[in-house]
Amino acid sequence: MTEKLVEIKNLKQYFKVGKGYVKAVDGVSFDIYRGETLGLVGESGSGKSTTGRSVIRLYDATDGEVLFEGKNVHGKMSRKNLLEFNRKMQMIFQDPYASLNPRLTVGDIIAEGIDIHRLASSKEERMNKVHELLETVGLNREHANRYPHEFSGGQRQRIGIARALAVEPEFIIADEPISALDVSIQAQVVNLMKKLQAEKGLTYLFIAHDLSMVKYISDRIAVMYRGKIMELAESDELYRNPMHPYTKSLLSAIPLPDPDYERNRTRHTYDPSMHQYGPDETPELREVTPGHFVSCSEREYEQLKKETIS
Template sequence: MAEKLLEIKNLKQHFNVGRPNEVKAVDGLTFDIYKGETLGLVGESGCGKSTTGRTIIRLYDATDGEVLFDGENVHGKKSRAELKKFNRKMQMIFQDPYASLNPRMKVADIIAEGIDIHGLAKSKEERMKIVYDLLETVGLNKEHANRYPHEFSGGQRQRIGIARALAVDPEFIIADEPISALDVSIQAQVVNLLKKLQKEKGLTYLFIAHDLSMVKYISDRIGVMYFGKLVELTTSEKLYKNPLHPYTQSLLSAIPLPDPEYERSRKRKTYDPNVHDYKDGEDVQMREVAPGHFVLCSEKEFVQYQAQYKHD
């Protein structure tokens, strides 16, 4: 049995709490992430994926719930030293490689920021050696260290962002839509780099994206989000072969295939949230329909999903 690295328990992130315009961006998420795996988190824009990642890493303070990293509560009261230690273990790769790098800093200083904060280099020479090694690791070269971000392409900037995340030797990386701002031809290169780094360094990823085909390629398990809630969670293979929740089915039906004949004839499924028609007080929760396959449903739907589950 794989060891749990991260436990998310009833996590909530609400904005404008108590006001008429309160937004429940993340509304009661519960899931685990195991050491060495990639958990993909998918859903349409505005469903709360990025907010989930930012709350896990404590860029936002959680409204409610727990985030346990190696058994320790991330959102508990912490001293500066404890926060510093936590920040070294968990890093983030941001969506926009243009906005996430300081345009006034040279690449060497951008990458070495974490090294400086955590005192990981004993001398300037050691600091530069670490930077050069990191540049090489992400497919760049040491001549790039003295340049500024505007001198690089989008794919190269994202590689710099990855090098910066790796600089403190983290255990866990949240990749927040790391390929959505890149050309399609570059996306596969960045995803392959992430897979390679995971294998070499034993990293664990939360990979947030809305491109389902890319998420399937990189993820061991996939969680599907809709309006702040997790509606389905299982292995990537099971999710694609046997989607149970109507929202998951609608997402998968929207993936285009390079087959004009198929595209002309296929029917896309649209998701109607009213199809569930839950009664007040009805017990709606994540239930395990089959081993490792969880779906948000009522007791009545649970029986229906079990009946329609296709066993391999």
């Protein structure tokens, strides 16, 4: 993974509340490489969904840059360039019930992007594309004439994936795509996404609060807390060797199907006040070992370096 598809540099997203501001995203920086899945995890309110929506321009960034294929997403774009951007970057939303227009047939929902971007030269080609997309996500072509309320949650999320795929995107932001689904259906949707990624060379930003599922689908994981990235590393490395106390607290909360382990499991709680910073100390994302970044001060960084050597 050497080609950067998305570069996020010091992204800030502040919302005015009363006389002050809520810093939903507060100086976030990371890259996403072509063909990989970057998992973005954190508790509710950590800013992970706001980050995803800022990347795809659903929110205008307060500050910072989002570069897609080297071009600033939040810069001025001509209508043609904006259409091209919207085609290359798509989003799968959290709620498969609310994200589909109940008045449209499934065929028309999936074909919306095809129509906007004029990707079909005739009604027949349009319908053929819809049927092909339905079969790609494990549904039947006959489903094109039905309405969203006739489908289960898992089927509706498959329809949402088909809609995103319709415009042949390069990058998909999946915002908590499985959190509203039954546990039995979650693995099916994630397996489908992995299969489509392998077949179509897709790049994902996979946003979730379930670390165990994120590990399964992600090449790298970024852990977010109160608008900032606390830790970023390859998936296996993060699980094997978490360095930030907040990451340790998230990992300690994951249940395992082992009664003995569960009886003796120690839960770690994270308290931000455990970090005592002097007036000249500023925590920032630092590379402790190759590819493993941790939010820490210079003093904490030196301590982490010593621990990794020992």
